[in-house]
Amino acid sequence: MSIWSKILDALKALRAGESLSKVFEQFRSDPERRVGFAIAVIALGAKMAKADGLVTRSEVTAFREVFHIAPEDEAAAARVFNLARQDVAGFEDYAKSVKKMYGANCQPLMDIMDGLFHIAMADGTYHPAEDAFLTRVAEIFDVNERAFRAMRARYVPDAQRDPYDVLGVDPTAPLAEIRSAYHALVRETHPDRMIARGVPEEAIQLASDRLVEINAAWEEITGDRAA
Numbered sequence: 001m002s003i004w005s006k007i008l009d010a011l012k013a014l015r016a017g018e019s020l021s022k023v024f025e026q027f028r029s030d031p032e033r034r035v036g037f038a039i040a041v042i043a044l045g046a047k048m049a050k051a052d053g054l055v056t057r058s059e060v061t062a063f064r065e066v067f068h069i070a071p072e073d074e075a076a077a078a079r080v081f082n083l084a085r086q087d088v089a090g091f092e093d094y095a096k097s098v099k100k101m102y103g104a105n106c107q108p109l110m111d112i113m114d115g116l117f118h119i120a121m122a123d124g125t126y127h128p129a130e131d132a133f134l135t136r137v138a139e140i141f142d143v144n145e146r147a148f149r150a151m152r153a154r155y156v157p158d159a160q161r162d163p164y165d166v167l168g169v170d171p172t173a174p175l176a177e178i179r180s181a182y183h184a185l186v187r188e189t190h191p192d193r194m195i196a197r198g199v200p201e202e203a204i205q206l207a208s209d210r211l212v213e214i215n216a217a218w219e220e221i222t223g224d225r226a227a
Helices: 003-015 020-025 033-049 057-066 071-085 091-102 106-120 128-141 145-155 163-167 175-188 191-196 205-226
Strands: none
Touching (some): 020 091, 033 091, 033 106, 033 128, 057 106, 091 106, 106 128, 106 205, 128 145, 163 175, 163 205, 175 205
């Protein structure tokens, strides 16, 4: 059974009255956690896409960019997207169930936030309703304010970008400490690490986009300090 068939079965179970907690509980173990990750991005992304009152073609296309879909999975994936779009209520319950699935492991939740920001910016506009949606999801995920600001700056063109926020370090930290944080982020962004923590192979493009920003932040900091 493909990942899309499993996701479709889970979404059907939810629409049939199955509780969110019970559905996500079955995806706690590896490798099934990648199914839970995909459901989280798809369901939350579909609800967020309607937060500004309209689901655009570009936002639907963004799902396909986050999840690179094989031709043989196109039909199942289309059914998943359509099913997820039909309901706009309950995103907080979804977010809480996802948080419970991952527990104190914050990095997969950051991966999910990456996917949601990608979808939010698919139409080129960052709507206030989308910002409110993502802010609330970040709160439920226990994503700290600095990390959220860094992620928003990475995706939203007019957001203030602080390279220290991107690396999650204090501007007064010594360069050796910043270098350690930089290398740790690079390791966490490696595709093998992402797959190990439950990110589906279909969504690994997120790593490439994030790594560009991490490297740019490090170069900016070292350039400023060398000046």
